[in-house]
Amino acid sequence: MTLELPEMETTNLTPAELRLELACALYARGRIRAVTGSHLADLDLISFQGALKERGIPRNYSLEDLHDDLDALKKLFPA
Numbered sequence: 755m756t757l758e759l760p761e762m763e764t765t766n767l768t769p770a771e772l773r774l775e776l777a778c779a780l781y782a783r784g785r786i787r788a789v790t791g792s793h794l795a796d797l798d799l800i801s802f803q804g805a806l807k808e809r810g811i812p813r814n815y816s817l818e819d820l821h822d823d824l825d826a827l828k829k830l831f832p833a
Contacts (some may be wrong), residue, residue: 770796774805782811789822 759772767775777791786794792802806813 774802777802778805778809778811781806782809784814787816787822788813788819 774795774797777786777795780786780794781788781791788799788802788806791806792799795802795805797805803813
């Protein structure tokens with residue numbers, strides 16, 4: 755998907771900063787989960803969680819998040 759934005763004279767955000775801000779805003783509104791936000795922002799999950807904390811956005815840990823974490827652990831540490 756390509757998103758075209760109008761020229762923004764008052765901000766000097768890089769594309770990476772815009773992706774992070776969009777991901778944080780979507781997460782804060784409950785539109786995406788943390789894993790999706792980290793992918794959108796092109797960050798690892800821990801860094802994305804840090805960005806949420808910096809912005810005062812509470813982390814809502816759901817059952818789906820637990821399953822995502824368990825899947826990630828299984829990939830990192832196969833039996």
